[in-house]
Amino acid sequence: MHSIPVRLPDNPYEIIIAAGSLDLLGERIKSLKIGKKILVVSNPQIFAIYGDTVVNSLQNAGFEVFSHAIPAGEDYKHLESIVHLYDTALENYLERSSALLALGGGVIGDMTGFAAATWLRGINFIQLPTSLLAMVDASIGGKTGVNHPKGKNLIGAFYQPKLVYIDPNVLKTLPEREFRAGMAEVIKYGVIWDEELFLGLEAAEKLDNLANITPELLNSIITRSCQAKVDVVTQDEKEAGLRAILNYGHTIGHAIESLTGYTSVNHGEAVAIGMVAAGRLAVELGLWSQAESDRQNRLIEKTNLPTEIPQGLNIEEIIEALKSDKKVKDGTVRFVLPSGIGRAKEGYTISADKIRNLPIHTKF
């Protein structure tokens, strides 16, 4: 078992990482000294696999457990789903001392957190992430929210969980493509923050699916990635500055996601492509060595993540998307760029022309 303390002044909490520990969840939550009622929020597919274990563990620890299902996927990440969740909270007389527990990936975590932030002006919130992306990224940092018809995550709040509980074994049921999507963020932490993590990934023969990764490496991947995110967000809880480096690969990444309608290219794939592009920019600007940029790109390839912008998209469309995302200001775009393995900085302003000249359809 590994425990990472998150030392936020007002809301300190722990991230627990322990393989095969799902049935110990109830006892751990008991130590939080919260109220008796817990509402488990999940989607039907995930609840079918892990619901019984989670509910039993909570009940055995003496909790009164309720559950609420939200259909899977980004399509249901809207305010109406939150209203249904409020109704379930009300029907079961949840109090401020009660808890909402998110059992699922990033979408379930974001929505459950937002409902917890806004029901009775804030009730307890517990994260049990079931995807690699949620484990190493979405469940940490306190960002919660839902989409607005006109844009993703426009409605939301910063709200910290009381506990993030990670059992890496649940990744066994995660689709391979989603596993790789999470690995994109893991590689990101290696590039921007943690050279050790990067070296660990380089030492592995394959990274493309869970079966090719030893339990030790998996544990290190999750633990070190969580620690990287914790390091950054505790230094900048409300996104005033440093936290922006977490957006490495996300500038062009977001543009690709939005241009492909958030379907054919998933978040992790878009970030992978965005990191390759940002790495190229850093090399061109003389900030980063070609050799280190190549090492990053080889990790991305070893994970079987894309390195080139999908055929059919051209750079002008990407620049247009950056504009409507308000990332272009006076003809320049702000980028996070690396200057070494484990080192990156926010705030490089790059001209649209420079982006226009990136060889984005070329293999690195």
Added chain:
Amino acid sequence: MHSIPVRLPDNPYEIIIAAGSLDLLGERIKSLKIGKKILVVSNPQIFAIYGDTVVNSLQNAGFEVFSHAIPAGEDYKHLESIVHLYDTALENYLERSSALLALGGGVIGDMTGFAAATWLRGINFIQLPTSLLAMVDASIGGKTGVNHPKGKNLIGAFYQPKLVYIDPNVLKTLPEREFRAGMAEVIKYGVIWDEELFLGLEAAEKLDNLANITPELLNSIITRSCQAKVDVVTQDEKEAGLRAILNYGHTIGHAIESLTGYTSVNHGEAVAIGMVAAGRLAVELGLWSQAESDRQNRLIEKTNLPTEIPQGLNIEEIIEALKSDKKVKDGTVRFVLPSGIGRAKEGYTISADKIRNLPIHTKF
């Protein structure tokens, strides 16, 4: 001009009290170093009176100003009104550095604060309260929210403003009955926290409408009441303990409001009746002297606020209402009770029988 600093560790801000200073608002906000865009949220009646002055002051200080109207009243205090407000925020491209400014009473303040707490995960929020109740109570303490069809303020967040700006002169257009409602909370602060305030109210000949109150007394009423609330909430931002004393008079008060459908008896009137009842309990329990309880009740009478439970309501209905409000637990109700002028304590558990025997339809 009077400035009250609110020393919350994460969100320090100031309450400015300055009669006739509405046109200086823009310059004051400028000193906050926020973004250029401000969305003024109000109801049509209040905006018709003060909208021009506020908007001009903001524009003269260099802000880009937008406005959004919500129909007046509790009936519109729901999530749908917030969704419309989000739409206006989106249409005008508000950014996280922009601000929502609440120009109105408690309902406008609560809703605008909740929208500010949840748009883009939190944007700047400024309170310009126009009712006495909002000035001395609702605008301070960070409680924001809307009603759920099944209960008041069930959906909400704790979210602090960047500034509370009070111009007592705006009370001149406040209906007298609403003025008296605010005075109930003022008397409450005198009883539970501030003997000086209480003595000041006793020294006045009449308190029933603004015309009978000198500018000096009005200034003292607002300043001392704000200070009382600030003292309490800065010691207990998230309502863990002490803050409960602010509920003096509210236990039976809430029951009366709910039984009369939030219409025939307004919040302040219900609190006034609740304070008389709680005072009686305190005297019966030997906590408070009859003489001091009488002094409280004379202030309430001098304000022309009710002291008796409305005819047509009986005590059994009130006990039932306390039950459904979950204020009855194992046959007892928790009360805030005074033990002197300027001194009260939370957590007295009173049996339903004791409440049953209160002479609630008798003049004190």
